[in-house]
Amino acid sequence: MTETLISIKNLKKHFAISSGVFSRTHDYVHAVDGVSFDIGKGETLGLVGESGCGKSTTGRCILRLIEPTSGEVWFQGADVTRLGTDALRQLRRDMQIIFQDPYASLNPRLTVGAIIGEALQIHGLAKSRKALEERVVELLETVGLQPDHLFRFPHEFSGGQRQRIGIARALAVEPKLVVCDEPVSALDVSIQAQVINLLEDLQEKFGLTYLFIAHDLSVVEHISSRVAVMYLGRVVEIAPSRALYDTPLHPYTEALLSAVPIPDPTVKRKRIMLQGDVPNPIRPPSGCHFHTRCPIAKPDCAQRDPELLEKRPGHWVACHYRG
Amino acid sequence: MAETLLDIRGLKTWFATDDGLVRAVDGVDLHIDRGETLGVVGESGCGKTVTARSVLKLIDMPPGRFEAGEILWRGRNLIPLGQDEMDKIRAREIAIIFQEPMTSLNPVYTVGYQIAEVLQQHEKLSRKQATQAAVEMLRLVNIPNPQKRVHDYPHQFSGGMRQRVMIAMAMACKPKLLIADEPTTALDVTIQAQILELMQEMKDKIGMSVMLITHAMGVVAETCQRVVVMYAGKVVEEAPVEALFGNPRHPYTQGLIRSIPRVDRAAEHKERLEAIPGSVPSLLNPPTGCRFASRCKYAMDVCVRGLPPLKEVGPGHRVACVL
Numbered sequence: 001m002t003e004t005l006i007s008i009k010n011l012k013k014h015f016a017i018s019s020g021v022f023s024r025t026h027d028y029v030h031a032v033d034g035v036s037f038d039i040g041k042g043e044t045l046g047l048v049g050e051s052g053c054g055k056s057t058t059g060r061c062i063l064r065l066i067e068p069t070s071g072e073v074w075f076q077g078a079d080v081t082r083l084g085t086d087a088l089r090q091l092r093r094d095m096q097i098i099f100q101d102p103y104a105s106l107n108p109r110l111t112v113g114a115i116i117g118e119a120l121q122i123h124g125l126a127k128s129r130k131a132l133e134e135r136v137v138e139l140l141e142t143v144g145l146q147p148d149h150l151f152r153f154p155h156e157f158s159g160g161q162r163q164r165i166g167i168a169r170a171l172a173v174e175p176k177l178v179v180c181d182e183p184v185s186a187l188d189v190s191i192q193a194q195v196i197n198l199l200e201d202l203q204e205k206f207g208l209t210y211l212f213i214a215h216d217l218s219v220v221e222h223i224s225s226r227v228a229v230m231y232l233g234r235v236v237e238i239a240p241s242r243a244l245y246d247t248p249l250h251p252y253t254e255a256l257l258s259a260v261p262i263p264d265p266t267v268k269r270k271r272i273m274l275q276g277d278v279p280n281p282i283r284p285p286s287g288c289h290f291h292t293r294c295p296i297a298k299p300d301c302a303q304r305d306p307e308l309l310e311k312r313p314g315h316w317v318a319c320h321y322r323g
Numbered sequence: 324m325a326e327t328l329l330d331i332r333g334l335k336t337w338f339a340t341d342d343g344l345v346r347a348v349d350g351v352d353l354h355i356d357r358g359e360t361l362g363v364v365g366e367s368g369c370g371k372t373v374t375a376r377s378v379l380k381l382i383d384m385p386p387g388r389f390e391a392g393e394i395l396w397r398g399r400n401l402i403p404l405g406q407d408e409m410d411k412i413r414a415r416e417i418a419i420i421f422q423e424p425m426t427s428l429n430p431v432y433t434v435g436y437q438i439a440e441v442l443q444q445h446e447k448l449s450r451k452q453a454t455q456a457a458v459e460m461l462r463l464v465n466i467p468n469p470q471k472r473v474h475d476y477p478h479q480f481s482g483g484m485r486q487r488v489m490i491a492m493a494m495a496c497k498p499k500l501l502i503a504d505e506p507t508t509a510l511d512v513t514i515q516a517q518i519l520e521l522m523q524e525m526k527d528k529i530g531m532s533v534m535l536i537t538h539a540m541g542v543v544a545e546t547c548q549r550v551v552v553m554y555a556g557k558v559v560e561e562a563p564v565e566a567l568f569g570n571p572r573h574p575y576t577q578g579l580i581r582s583i584p585r586v587d588r589a590a591e592h593k594e595r596l597e598a599i600p601g602s603v604p605s606l607l608n609p610p611t612g613c614r615f616a617s618r619c620k621y622a623m624d625v626c627v628r629g630l631p632p633l634k635e636v637g638p639g640h641r642v643a644c645v646l
Contacts (some may be wrong), residue, residue: 262545
């Protein structure tokens with residue numbers, strides 16, 4: 001494997017639930033419950049899972065947009081979770097994020113030029129007004145927009161174009177790592193393909209590293225070199241993306257893959273139907289979090305936590321009975 | 324040839340807005356036979372939802388109006404019918420389920436009350452009979468512990484469970500046609516698989532037809548017998564599902580199918596997606612010729628001059644393209 005860019009170790013985020021007059025904390029949502037993985041330089045790691053599995057929280061904890069409860073995030077020789085305000089601001093130049101909702105993530109009162117230029121000004125990356133404008137125009141062209149879009153407002157753009165603006169904003173500070181949090185989920189399929197192709201081109205051009213968070217397994221498989229599958233706050237399987245799709249080891253991954261509809265009526269597959277819903281993350285099931293819905297669960301799955309182990313080269317899985 | 328239940332001919336549903344006339348549905352022909360599942364696919368704003376709502380006359384008028392066309396339900400035109408007559412058709416003959424299971428249930432009534440209301444209204448059952456029937460409906464859609472759940476409010480159900488409640492409500496009067504408007508779009512894949520299976524089960528039990536509106540080609544391939552592809556308020560292609568995926572004739576359909584990443588195909592991995600350039604034209608001033616011409620790689624002069632009519636290219640396979 002190539003050089004590691006970022007290393008996440010046993011990351012946890014427990015959100016306190018408080019109520020009553022004194023806002024006493026009486027429970028915790030175990031959103032992220034001990035997640036560890038590495039991302040190599042220039043690699044795309046896909047992070048998949050269903051709503052509420054903690055994938056977005058993981059992404060945000062890495063950037064400290066949400067303060068993690070515990071754990072370590074090693075990036076360029078420093079533990080991100082311990083950085084002070086100034087060091088953190090420096091760090092944010094190297095780590096950027098692209099959000100899901102292109103309608104909510106752009107300030108409607110700012111022009112596109114101001115949105116993209118803001119980070120350049122904050123980090124003092126433009127020497128003059130003219131230099132700033134030139135750089136913003138260059139960024140607009142990089143993501144396939146027109147220079148005259150500079151003075152327009154977000155509402156004048158379609159969803160796909162807004163997502164391009166979001167990408168230009170993230171690229172402005174020349175980051176090393178970009179966390180893409182469901183960047184194409186809100187887009188129509190024909191536009192989705194445009195944005196995916198753009199992200200791939202930019203990765204090649206600028207040597208970017210992506211953490212690509214999405215619930216759409218086909219998209220993740222397409223763009224990622226490795227994929228991590230999350231369930232109820234934990235990573236259940238990590239593998240090179242082809243291996244994950246060809247020979248999934250964890251029963252959850254298997255079920256998830258078999259549920260993806262294939263756009264070809266001649267393909268007939270056996271579907272593994274999972275019963276019920278994802279359990280409540282306030283009181284996750286004991287032992288393996290998946291045992292309540294697992295088709296191969298045995299009694300001890302409810303007692304023992306499975307460890308994430310390398311069962312085949314590069315293929316890690318957290319299951320007592322598979323691999 | 325099976326009996327035709329619904330036959331939409333030349334339907335135009337337009338909306339008067341401050342910016343001008345929006346031609347959301349602009350001359351749509353489609354029909355549904357008894358017992359079949361028809362998929363209506365297209366991207367946001369192509370008019371698929373407006374077509375569906377037009378059938379049940381759930382369009383606010385004004386701003387909307389039926390400009391032209393007929394909606395023949397078992398030979399009878401629905402457009403001139405008044406409120407009372409439509410009420411006899413809604414729920415008993417044609418039922419609808421919506422995309423958002425969160426917002427389409429009334430939050431201040433129990434689900435039992437809401438299902439019972441349909442039965443009281445349309446089947447003239449007493450309150451007690453209707454509540455009893457509601458329990459049976461919940462049991463039918465596999466909601467565990469229906470006697471107790473019937474007294475719960477919508478917020479006490481998960482997304483998938485709410486969609487089950489919506490299906491129970493739609494099925495209550497055993498309609499002949501179910502219009503499902505993006506029924507699984509808001510749901511996770513494993514839950515989507517459950518709901519699609521449930522719809523199939525219900526269809527077999529009651530022997531109804533289904534009009535499935537969706538943007539997901541995978542869902543169409545797995546559940547429909549026939550497909551209608553819409554683009555910018557018009558039908559561009561209509562075909563049996565195998566023909567549509569095996570031999571798509573319209574460049575837009577081809578683009579739609581090719582722009583989706585495929586989980587099941589190893590060989591195509593890392594190949595670039597074929598994106599459709601540009602975005603959907605405005606329906607305020609739609610182009611005079613073929614509406615797809617500006618994004619079509621095969622566009623010629625003749626495409627811009629006149630609107631291509633739907634013509635037969637195979638058994639049940641019609642396409643609106645000059646090629």
